[in-house]
Amino acid sequence: MASQFNLHVDADARLRFQLVTGNGDVLLTSTAFEDEDAAIAAIWSVREAAVKGRIIDLTGSEPENHTAD
Numbered sequence: 519m520a521s522q523f524n525l526h527v528d529a530d531a532r533l534r535f536q537l538v539t540g541n542g543d544v545l546l547t548s549t550a551f552e553d554e555d556a557a558i559a560a561i562w563s564v565r566e567a568a569v570k571g572r573i574i575d576l577t578g579s580e581p582e583n584h585t586a587d
Contacts, residue, residue: 521545523561525554533557537564 519540528534532550535557539545546564551557 523564525557525561535561 521537521539523535524538525533525535528550530550532552533554533556534550535548537545548557548560551560
C-alpha cells in the first residue's frame with residue numbers, strides 16, 4: 519500500500535496534514551493551516567521537496583558505507 523497524506527481538523531479547529539506510510543506509521547505532522555487551500559498547497563510543496571530535495575547531514579557523524587539497491 520502506498521503512503522498517503524491525510525488532511526484533518528485538529529483540536530483547535532485548524533487544518534493539519536499527516537504523511538502516513540502504507541503500514542500506518544506517521545512520518546510527519548504539519549503545522550496548522552487556516553484554510554484547506556493553504557494545507558493542500560503545503561502538501562504539494564512537501565511532495566516536490568521529497569523528489570528534488572537533497573539530504574544534508576547536520577549531525578556531524580561519519581556516514582556508514584551504504585550501497586544503493
